[in-house]
Amino acid sequence: MNSLNEDISKELAALTCRVLDHSLTNEEDVRLTEILSEYPELIEDYTNQIQVDAVLTAELYAAVPEGIDLEALEITDYPTVATEELATDPGRFVSLWQSVTVVSVVLLVGFALWLNAGWWDVKPVNQRAAIPEPVPVALQYVGMLLDTEDAVWEDEELGDDIAYGTRFAAGKKLWLKSGIGRIRFESGAGIVLEGPAQIELCSPLNAKLNYGKLAAYVPDEAQGFTVDTPKIQIVDQGTRFGTVVDPLGKAEVHVFEGEVDVKPQSAAKMLNLKASQAVLFSRQNELGAAIRLTPAKFADVPTLEQLTAAKSGFYPPVEAIPFDSEEPRNVYALIQMQTALPKGILAGEAFEYPATSLSGQTGGVGFSHEGWWADANFTRLVVPEQIMEWGELEAGPMVLQSRGHHHAYPALAHRIIRKLETPLADDFYFSILVNYEGLDENDFFALWFDDSPGGKGASHSRVPNFGLKEKQFFARFDVNQEGFFSGPVDGETFLLVGHVSKEDSSSFNRLDFWVNPVDDRSGQPDVVVKRATGAKLLNSIHSLGLRIGQYTEVTDSLCIDRLVIGDSYESVTQPSE
Structure with a gap:
């Protein structure tokens, strides 16, 4: 513990004593609040001391005989033990002899009662007590x-x-x-x-x-x-x-x-x-x-x-919520497959699998061998009625379809997550084709980049996010550091391009975002966001994922395809060969 924290701890201890003896002034009350707000790690010590005092006080009052009021007692109420020197006169020996006689009589009477009770002829017995079998207590x-x-x-x-x-x-x-x-x-x-x-x-x-x-x-x-x-x-x-x-x-x-x-x-x-x-x-x-x-x-x-x-008694729900039934066409669609991914990229995924579930699939370029995590209740690989495309960029025969949030499920609606094979430690670009159906003010989705996949309860809200919020496309480091651009049109395909960079920094601190860029607009982003206090410091990117907002209707549909990561604007906006 450094000297500053030691001084703060001592000050907190002194103020706690003032609280316990009800002598805390208004100024000290303000100071106590400041300490606990600035040093939240001391909150537990403070509350433990308050609780210990409360327990000790309760036990003290419980031990007092009925009818005794501790608050009313004064020093003079307690008995005083008086000391007196014994005089060495002849009467002292008479008193001593009388005391010895009384004690002897008491002992003789007690011995006689013991004999009459017959205790002396009772045979010794084994005094080992039977230990009952413990009864398991059912947890409530x-x-x-x-x-x-x-x-x-x-x-x-x-x-x-x-x-x-x-x-x-x-x-x-x-x-x-x-x-x-x-x-x-x-x-x-x-x-x-x-x-x-x-x-x-x-x-x-x-x-x-x-x-x-x-x-x-x-x-x-x-x-x-x-x-x-x-x-x-x-x-x-x-x-x-x-x-x-x-x-x-x-x-x-x-x-x-x-x-x-x-x-x-x-x-x-x-x-x-x-x-x-x-x-x-x-x-x-x-x-x-x-x-x-x-x-x-x-x-x-x-x-x-x-x-x-x-x-x-079980949560989250284990039963799947089925999509609208349709005949799987994935295997047929892939017979004449030509990958939608361009060459020379750092990582990419075209979602081209014969299965209907992305969960566990290990394809793609530049991703970990562990494969995708995907929520099977709300995502599926599907052949769209019309291939997604923007300009000269054309997606493959299959897309990943995600549904909105069902209110019986956890608020954080993660849809897909995957680790990269090699962490991204330098500036990088990405692009993705998106198509949203069911658009309204409450809809939200975000493609995030982080140094860890996190657990189900990780929001990834303080790292680079790109997506849709309140009917507008956005980029952000956190909710207080975000920029917006014109929103999508319901049912139409859009190309989103992003640049995550380190501007005179060892950690990523700048986001550039383009929506449907035409020609070479690498120097003219639609949105620029710079990191400030509050966002997570990221030196490298290890994972990416997609989540849906908790107020997004479960009937909404988000289709994505041709996710590409590269080291230049051109590498992620060029068509496949």
């Missing part, structure tokens, strides 16, 4: 993890990446260091947790949020679902609500639909909050003060379809 599961978004957990048993569908027993404590996690309770209630956060899953109808951000959807069957915080208790009455709790116990409650009852620890009565109301509870105002309702502060709660699908 109270919740299940539905999905995550860039979640990093701190869990000795489950690690930092908890699998979807993991079930949690009563009393399970979860620490979400960052990101988002959605959980379904056995009662039917669903919550979304945003880190840093610490929560205990107490029962199907109860959770304890020590700190963090939580939003809940509570259907009628789970009415009465309760969230306890260090300072308040929130009892749902059939609603959607959110709460934000900081490590000091300060809490916000926002009611989006229905109503909740809130019981502050310091108040005798509950406060009833209805839809569109929000209240802040703090040390300065323990009974609550009205604040502005801010739904945008909270992530999306689990969908009703997710909660219904998880009732089976």
